[in-house]
Amino acid sequence: MPSILIIDDERAIRKTLTEILGFEGYKIDEASDGEEGLSKFRGKNYDLVLCDIKMPKLDGIEFLEKAKEINAEVPIIIISGHGNIETAVEAVKKGAYDYISKPPDLNRMLITLRNAMDKTTLVAETKVLKRKVAKVQDMVGESAPIRQIKDTIEKIAPTEARVLITGENGAGKELVARWIHQKSARSNGAMVEVNCAAIPGELIESELFGHEKGSFTSAVKQRIGKFEQASGGTLFLDEIGDMSLSAQAKVLRALQEGKITRVGADRDINVDVRVIAATNKDLLKEVENKNFRLDLYHRLGVIILHVPTLNERASDIPLLIDRFLEDVAAEYGQPKKAIDRKAVELLQKYKWTGNVRELRNVVERLIILSGKTITPEDVENYVLPKK
DSSP: OOOOEESSSSHHHHHHHHHHHHHTTOOEESSSSHHHHHHHHSSSEEEEEEESOOOOSSSSHHHHHHHHHHHHTTTTTEOOOOGHHHHHHHHTTTTSEEEESSSSSSHHHHHHHHHHHHHHHHEEEEEHHHHHHHHOOOOOOOSSHHHHHHHHHHTTTTSSOOEEEOTTTTTTTTHHHHHHHHHHHTTOOOEEETTTTTTTTHHHHHHHHHOTTTTTTTOSSSSHHHHTTTTTTEEEETGGSSSHHHHHHHHHHHHSSEEEBBBBBOOOOEEEEEEEEESSHHHHHHHHHHSSSSSHHHHHHTEEEEEOOOOGGGGGGGHHHHHHHHHHHHHTTTOOEOOOOHHHHHHSSSOOOSSHHHHHHHHHHHHHHSEEEEEEHHHHHTTTTOO
């Protein structure tokens, strides 16, 4: 139930607002002056405050300034008499959400309250989403190949050099790309991802460069492409080996000139993008087979970073298992499950075709199907192939 603090020295106003808002499902606290209101504001997390301007001890403007220092996220709506409208407008400039004239219009007040609550909810949700997006998983492992990748990232991330990341599916190419972006001077900008293998060939150009309204049958409105979205940040082209030759030519131009043209447009748009590409294919073989442009390969591969398979870094498997046990337990809201040492050894000997992604899925499977402790028998029953 949302809680509202009403601060007004007129008892009749407080009583009326309490009855109306209580009926609407809000939990109400009252204060008869600014000092009492500030004391209650300090001691409790309110969803919204309704505050009069002219009050003894501490007026509404003074309360607003002090309350914003305590918690700037709580919306404060000023209640003003007709003679205080100019002051109320000044309060809005100082951070009040809105003002309501006395006597308050019921419908306008309820709409204002709902809008303020909605805005607060959206701000909170946006912050959570930003934290989730910004959070980059640790690169777990102490094996020689992983230490080399970490060292290379430290060297190349601060530069503007384009990077081509190679490796099998599930090995962690996207995680490497995220770390490069996170440690770069562009970390405050967006990292925009494009899975070139998941987009039909006839749509890839529109996806990358955008299109103008009416440029083709289904183009009912203008679309901003990924290059523009990533301007000032990083564009991650995953599975670039699956990109069509026509799209490759336009990507090459964008890298050479720093310009793109939307489909159906006749003017260039400047873009400031660092491109990181990834592939599970041997691009030089694709060049031989005339499926990939050699000039684009050289443009992309200023730095070539290979991500090892999980089988090549088996010594990291115990650390990865421990991390996945923690992550899955947190997702399920359960205590972290223990695993027998011999079960870990069995998993180290297993031949991983899906790499780190497969290991994560296997750990989740074992957590679901095993007892209090994951045993070697669980690994044999739920992971190892039947003979």
